[in-house]
Amino acid sequence: MASDSQQSQISLRPLERDGFATRILKSLTAYIQAAELKAGDRLPTERALAAQLGVGRSTVREALQTWQAMGLVQIRKGSGTYLAQDIRATSLHVPVTINLEREAVLNSLELRRAIETDAARLAARRGRAEDVERIRAALEEMEAAYAAHGFAIRQDRTFHEAMFTASGNPLYLQIFQQIITRISDAFNGSRENPFVTEPYADESQPDHRRLYEAVAEGDEAGAVAAVMRIIDFVEAALRHDQ
């Protein structure tokens, strides 16, 4: 019986006899590394891949389709297949399914608060000059855009991305970019006016500057507090809007 429990716990499954698709992707990964292809570069054509790999074109297509689903490549009809990310052999690709219930945006905001406060704290603790400089640049662009047009959605996103980058934990940036913003986009995409949070922007604008200053000065508590206030504003805007 003890051995039974053990069997079900020890991961004993290095079998996985992959189909062609998996092998093609491995081969392609090796090729991409060897050829030093970067994001944006074009891959060989489907016909060329099929010929060089010695498989049918439909098989190549299914493999590439898989990569597209994982966001690794972008297939453009009539043009070619392009790398969408820098690919390394050690990359792990996981699909995440999110049920867009009514509270999905508020839930994502809760998640954002949890990770962004920590990210701000880490950023203030590290205080790398290079990171601080990038945050400052993003901040000034955001303030300029806001002064000019009254909104600065893209610049705001860039600012927070710089924050997450400065935390030194790439997972934070990934979750922000690939989960939180996508939920937000999906939510905004189904509404008439996507600029839900704009009327509140001028209230949170000063806090963005305080956040930058706190990070620059290594003030962890101040950075966390600034993030809390910023997210409070977003949350208030959302609740008011719903």
Added chain:
Amino acid sequence: MASDSQQSQISLRPLERDGFATRILKSLTAYIQAAELKAGDRLPTERALAAQLGVGRSTVREALQTWQAMGLVQIRKGSGTYLAQDIRATSLHVPVTINLEREAVLNSLELRRAIETDAARLAARRGRAEDVERIRAALEEMEAAYAAHGFAIRQDRTFHEAMFTASGNPLYLQIFQQIITRISDAFNGSRENPFVTEPYADESQPDHRRLYEAVAEGDEAGAVAAVMRIIDFVEAALRHDQ
């Protein structure tokens, strides 16, 4: 000039003329909902889908391949295609790419600390009897398994999943299941002995019980503290092991 900047900000792109694949998936989603198919159920055969949708079989295959990449279906040669998740029309599927550098596990632990402390706090605040009961059941199973075999990896995971469920924010559970544990698995898979944290398990065992008690009593601070100690042990084990 102002209009230029505005153009680049306002999202003016509701075009996206999807290929067949996307339309097939939409149609399939509707069918699955209408037929009330649940996870584990078998989908119609590729040939049947092609005939009913009026498209070629290869097109159906590419669409299903996409779903498999997203983890929605499992395709079994010679048997059929099976639903791997309950699918709703409102589900959002995002691919997340993680670079498994050396520090990926420590990074994932940092992420886990950020979201699990918040999840524990929320769980203690809500204190739903049903959730508390499930946590208790998982705790007792874990303690029993640990007393019997000296390890309880699966039960430990179930316990924490019950915690995340009790938080009321499904995003937390998803990130734990689909990102954190997969990073951990990928890391363990490449090592001789996957039970890295086991020698430390008996130290963190009491804290699991304290975490349960804090949640049951609505003690938010106590729950957060217990999570912190648990993750401290895991982190210590990791650092010691590396």
Added chain:
DNA sequence: AAAGGTGAGGTGGTCAGACCAATATTAGGC
């Protein structure tokens, strides 16, 4: 010389039909 229009070739998108390999089902023998 610069702007806009045109056409040929390249590339992904789709289809049909065929055969293979793994699995599931059925029919047969004990």
Added chain:
DNA sequence: GCCTAATATTGGTCTGACCACCTCACCTTT
């Protein structure tokens, strides 16, 4: 009744064809 072998079903792959779209060089027009 149970095990086994023949058969049917289903996904996996290949081929070759045609279409729709994009690119880009070439040409016309201004």
